[in-house]
Amino acid sequence: MSSLPAWSSRTGLRLLAVLLTLLMTAASTTAGAVTAGAVAPKASATPDRPRYDVKLRGDTDGSHWTGRQRVSFRNASDRPLREVYVRLWGNGDDGCGAAGRPSPVRVSKVRGGTPGRLTVNCTALRITLPEPVAHGERTAVAFDVSITVPGRNNRFGREGAFRFLGNALPVLAVHDAKGWHLDPYVSTGESFYTLASDFRVRLDHPSALKVPATGRTWTRPGRPGRTVTHSVAHRVRDFAWAAGPFRTATETSPGGVRVKPYWSPDKPATGVRLTRQDGVAAVDRFGREFGRYPYGEIDLVMTPGFGGGMEYPGLVFLGTTEEVGAVVHEVAHQWWYGIVGNDEYNSPWLDESFAQYANARFYGWDTVGCWSPDDWPDDSAALTNSMAYWSTHRGEYHLVYTAGSCALADLERALGADTMARLLKRYAHDHWYGVSTTADFKKAAQAVTTRNLGPFWKQHRIR
Numbered sequence: 001m002s003s004l005p006a007w008s009s010r011t012g013l014r015l016l017a018v019l020l021t022l023l024m025t026a027a028s029t030t031a032g033a034v035t036a037g038a039v040a041p042k043a044s045a046t047p048d049r050p051r052y053d054v055k056l057r058g059d060t061d062g063s064h065w066t067g068r069q070r071v072s073f074r075n076a077s078d079r080p081l082r083e084v085y086v087r088l089w090g091n092g093d094d095g096c097g098a099a100g101r102p103s104p105v106r107v108s109k110v111r112g113g114t115p116g117r118l119t120v121n122c123t124a125l126r127i128t129l130p131e132p133v134a135h136g137e138r139t140a141v142a143f144d145v146s147i148t149v150p151g152r153n154n155r156f157g158r159e160g161a162f163r164f165l166g167n168a169l170p171v172l173a174v175h176d177a178k179g180w181h182l183d184p185y186v187s188t189g190e191s192f193y194t195l196a197s198d199f200r201v202r203l204d205h206p207s208a209l210k211v212p213a214t215g216r217t218w219t220r221p222g223r224p225g226r227t228v229t230h231s232v233a234h235r236v237r238d239f240a241w242a243a244g245p246f247r248t249a250t251e252t253s254p255g256g257v258r259v260k261p262y263w264s265p266d267k268p269a270t271g272v273r274l275t276r277q278d279g280v281a282a283v284d285r286f287g288r289e290f291g292r293y294p295y296g297e298i299d300l301v302m303t304p305g306f307g308g309g310m311e312y313p314g315l316v317f318l319g320t321t322e323e324v325g326a327v328v329h330e331v332a333h334q335w336w337y338g339i340v341g342n343d344e345y346n347s348p349w350l351d352e353s354f355a356q357y358a359n360a361r362f363y364g365w366d367t368v369g370c371w372s373p374d375d376w377p378d379d380s381a382a383l384t385n386s387m388a389y390w391s392t393h394r395g396e397y398h399l400v401y402t403a404g405s406c407a408l409a410d411l412e413r414a415l416g417a418d419t420m421a422r423l424l425k426r427y428a429h430d431h432w433y434g435v436s437t438t439a440d441f442k443k444a445a446q447a448v449t450t451r452n453l454g455p456f457w458k459q460h461r462i463r
Helices: 010-031 271-288 327-332 351-365 394-400 403-417 417-430 437-446 454-459
Strands: 048-058 064-074 080-087 107-111 112-118 125-131 139-147 156-159 164-166 197-207 216-221 225-238 241-243 258-263 297-303 309-312 315-319
Touching: 048 139, 080 139, 107 112, 125 139, 197 241, 216 297, 241 437, 258 271, 271 297, 271 327, 271 351, 271 417, 309 327, 315 327, 327 351, 351 394, 351 403, 351 437, 394 403, 403 417, 403 454, 417 437
Parallel strands: 048 197, 258 297, 297 315
Antiparallel strands: 048 064, 064 139, 080 125, 107 139, 112 125, 156 164, 164 241, 197 225, 216 225, 309 315
8 A cells, every 4th residue: 555755764664654553543444368578376365267257337436336347267177166255345444334325336136156155244246156167167156246436435435536446346256275365454554365367347337527447447438427537457356447537547657558547637837747657667677676566557547535546456455645645656556466466365465565665666765674573563573464454553563664675675785686676577477477475585585696685584573
């Protein structure tokens, strides 16, 4: 999510940590085919190669969307697949709702399987398949979906006339060597773990609304007064969109990426200009450093009151002031979480720390001595803790950003800048569209040096 401004000393970093804690707390309340040379998700991760076909119709202001969703998938496991789970992450803050106020995301008329009861605070729906799906075989389930945007300013929420639909579309849960991942929703940080998927989405909406969305998008006239926004996205981990009376433009980066900024009319002009400038520069720079951006298009959605930033494949939500905001950090997430996937609930540092390290390098921050082992609050704190820990230690969650980016900066100094650059580019290449773990990164780092990195991992609490 949100990024840090520059630091120049440990004292300054502690102050920034406090500021980040406040920001994240505020945000929590307001706010597959594989290319040549890439490594596929681990064989036990299933259902894989999902394809989502979605048709939704929005109401007058984009607050309510209804339609049909179909998802086909393959069983990559050696064992027969007898069930799937669909995650309704949009219910995370509201759970099962209350009398007269149903859950924001509802699924009905399931075909291709038998639905069970909603579990995990109404964020997980088990669908039992009519017959076991053998290894390598494909099947599909389909259902009606109803999405009502909540009244809060958040990644799934609203701000004035603008609607944000992040984590609103139901997606498949993952089953791997640890079983089904049915972790609870967290409002500070992320709970999400998905495999690279294809999406074909048709959004029918009033013509007065602009609808930025994941993927390559284009519009066609619909019924009188309405427009249909089409989007196609390949090998992405989620699909998000927004709706509102945005102003918009289109530009192409020197590296050939189409960048489409969307902003509210009351956005500070300086902030819009700087966000566009830094967003274009970041997508090209990170493409050179980590591997070329593969999606062709990225949308920058800017409103004045959004808390920090939130990343989705090919689209980011940004609260932009005259001093820009979190655009570079969120663009870095296109690689760290998006292209190089991770289990965000159990290993949040693998995307947040890496995105913040990229952010620090982009801005040329001084990271010498930015963290010390003495700065850990107690023995239970570790950079590699899961969201089960951070969600109950919210005052410490900034460590994923601060201590994590400092640890990677220290690793760069230990290995040398050129070696670190080769490490990250190779690491990204080896896990392109796949899923990485802490063990994978430690192994990759150790492979580029004769130095024993065991003491380094211990010092930085990378366990």
